[in-house]
Amino acid sequence: MATKTAYPFRVEPQEVDFSLRITLVALGGNILNIAGIDAHTKGFGVDALNKDNFSWVLSRIAFEFDYRPEEYVKYEIATWISDYGRMLSTRNFELTDQTGVCFGRVVSQWCMLDLSKRTAVDLRAVAESHNDAIVECPSPAEKPRKVPAPDAEPVLTHKVAYSDIDFNRHVNTMRYIEMMLDVLPIERFAEERPLRLDINFLKEARYGQTLSVALEERGSQTLVEIRSDAGAALCRGAFEWR
Structure with missing residues (x-):
């Protein structure tokens, strides 16, 4: 077994x-x-x-x-x-x-x-x-959990380059997470609190695309969405500090 x-x-x-x-x-x-x-x-x-x-x-x-x-x-x-x-x-x-x-x-x-x-x-x-x-x-x-879409405009853009791509020829999982973390206030990382983070991968992001990252504080959650250059949702995350 x-x-x-x-x-x-x-x-x-x-x-x-x-x-x-x-x-x-x-x-x-x-x-x-x-x-x-x-x-x-x-x-x-x-x-x-x-x-x-x-x-x-x-x-x-x-x-x-x-x-x-x-x-x-x-x-x-x-x-x-x-x-x-x-x-x-x-x-x-x-x-x-x-x-x-x-x-x-x-x-x-x-x-x-x-x-x-x-x-x-x-x-x-x-x-x-x-x-x-x-x-x-x-x-x-x-x-x-299913992560809802934030109702917000992008606050960060990133053009997908060689170092973002993994063996499946799309954006590496941890690069998505890095982009999400980069739009959070740095104070979030100065204090040590329990965290739950849910991430949904919706569509592939490929080499050469320009991605945008939107963020919304909604209740106890911080919602983050990474979008393609055409505006389609590629990945969503929900941070919940406890």
């Missing part, structure tokens, strides 16, 4: 911000790297899928962090797949500090992309071969 797989980490100096705590981008990057490594180790990573001209694409993700660890602190990321649906696979993560306290919970939903058609693949066709990877353990947090 499949079990959770855990990977050790340490907060390195290049990963911290002015608060000397690891950035959300560094944490998110390590989490997504573990997703790729774990899938590769178990035989259904991007390298294996590419042989059939398929790839994994992140559809939605929800992060919950109680705090961000400080520089040089050791921590562990455990990951497991809890289910395969028709179009989405759910991969979970728990982040635990060196004293054994869980400080982070992440639930991500992935689709398989046909790279020639740029359309999603019905996962029922591959679910049987991946059954051995499913762990009988529920997600550690609520699944990603």
